[in-house]
Amino acid sequence: MIRKQAAEDGPITLMAWYAFGLVITTSVPALTVWQTPQGIQWVYLSAVGLFSSAGQYLLIRAFAIGxxxxxxxxxxxxxxxxxxxxxxxxxxxxxxxxxxxxxxxxxxxxxxxxxxxxxxxxxxxxxxxx
Incomplete structure (x- = not known):
């Protein structure tokens, strides 16, 4: 399925749909326990975002060509x-x-x-x- 979607839409589009789905499914539960990150936590969150995005992109590419x-x-x-x-x-x-x-x-x-x-x-x- 990923191979077909990646051929039609590309990895970035698939990643955007995945992120959109996560926002929809996690927003309400997150609001019940939300705490604004402080100081170094922003660095950690940025690193998690960067590495998870890179991993997701590479995984989609791997499934598209493998x-x-x-x-x-x-x-x-x-x-x-x-x-x-x-x-x-x-x-x-x-x-x-x-x-x-x-x-x-x-x-x-x-x-x-x-x-x-x-x-x-x-x-x-x-x-x-x-």
Whole structure:
């Protein structure tokens, strides 16, 4: 789906629709607990915005030009990276279920990548999104 949308609209348009959807769905809940950021928090928020926008752009580009059978399993690695990020920056120790799930995700990803590299099929031409 992202491949088709990226071909028609481009990554920036997809990012704008995603941001619009987030504003619509999170505005009311955010108003109930809103606190205006102070000092260094503006720097942190700007960094989060910059890095998440760059990540979103690169993810859309990857799905636009890559094979979905290869890209989808790699996308699931975000769960593992989120657990690692939580451990490193917030001292959140992942549960045993997070560990088991991570092992299943890594094993499945490796299996799919291995299988896809050995299956002969007609390649899908890349979509050139702007």
């Amino acid at each position: 094979e979905a059978t290869v890209m989808n399993p790699i996308d699931y690695i975000q769960i593992i990276l989120a657990a690692l990020f939580g451990l490193l920056f917030f001292s959140e120790v992942p549960s045993i279920w997070t560990g088991i799930g991570s092992i299943v995700i890594v094993a499945s990803t490796l299996y799919i990548l291995f299988r896809e590299s050995h299956v002969k099929k007609t390649p899908t031409p890349p979509v050139h999104a702007e």
